[in-house]
Amino acid sequence: METKAAPTNLNTLLTGLWNENPVFVQLLGMCPTLAVTNSVRNALGMGLATAFVLVTSSLLVSMLRKVIPNQIRIAAYVMIIASFVTVADYLIQALSISLSKALGAFIALIVVNCIILGRAEAFASKNTPGLSVMDALGSGLGFTFALFCMGSIREIFGNGTFLGHLVFGTHYQPWIILVLPGGGFFVLGLLLMLVNIVNERVKRRRTVKVGCHV
Numbered sequence: 001m002e003t004k005a006a007p008t009n010l011n012t013l014l015t016g017l018w019n020e021n022p023v024f025v026q027l028l029g030m031c032p033t034l035a036v037t038n039s040v041r042n043a044l045g046m047g048l049a050t051a052f053v054l055v056t057s058s059l060l061v062s063m064l065r066k067v068i069p070n071q072i073r074i075a076a077y078v079m080i081i082a083s084f085v086t087v088a089d090y091l092i093q094a095l096s097i098s099l100s101k102a103l104g105a106f107i108a109l110i111v112v113n114c115i116i117l118g119r120a121e122a123f124a125s126k127n128t129p130g131l132s133v134m135d136a137l138g139s140g141l142g143f144t145f146a147l148f149c150m151g152s153i154r155e156i157f158g159n160g161t162f163l164g165h166l167v168f169g170t171h172y173q174p175w176i177i178l179v180l181p182g183g184g185f186f187v188l189g190l191l192l193m194l195v196n197i198v199n200e201r202v203k204r205r206r207t208v209k210v211g212c213h214v
Contacts, residue, residue, distance in 0.1 A: 016142045046107075078117070
């Protein structure tokens with residue numbers, strides 16, 4: 001009987017970045033993904049805030065995993081996550097009032113983001129602080145990467161700008177639909193298709209290599 005190899009820090013990090021990307025693979029956190037990605041600035045702000053809460057809450061949950069009673073673990077996790085969401089909200093307000101207003105209620109809704117509570121329950125509560133931080137960092141960066149991709153496409157083609165700077169010149173006619181709610185669904189569907197194509201090609205190449213060595 002083969003024993004399962006223990007996860008390493010690098011593998012744990014890369015898993016959240018691509019193989020189990022919260023948006024492109026697990027389809028979690030769809031509310032902020034569709035709502036705040038009409039610009040790169042908003043997308044990065046939400047992504048980094050979520051990553052911050054992920055890392056800090058996973059670290060604390062892992063450190064307290066043997067102290068928190070099993071019967072109240074979910075309530076304890078929510079309290080921990082809510083505390084760090086409050087910190088993230090105040091940090092954003094201190095750094096940029098305009099960004100805070102643009103993200104609005106979606107910062108507070110990080111508390112109920114399935115990504116964060118899911119990683120706390122599925123990973124941080126069962127692993128060491130070091131591995132838990134790497135898992136949370138991978139998922140947080142994966143979420144930020146997904147939002148950045150969507151925000152870039154929607155802002156570049158929907159406004160003709162990138163981080164507020166003109167990309168195509170003053171004569172470009174923006175595709176306004178991309179910055180509207182419907183455009184978010186269109187861009188997400190396009191990116192999901194591209195990710196699935198890439199993953200399928202990678203699987204085929206691995207299958208061919210394995211077949212050649214048999």
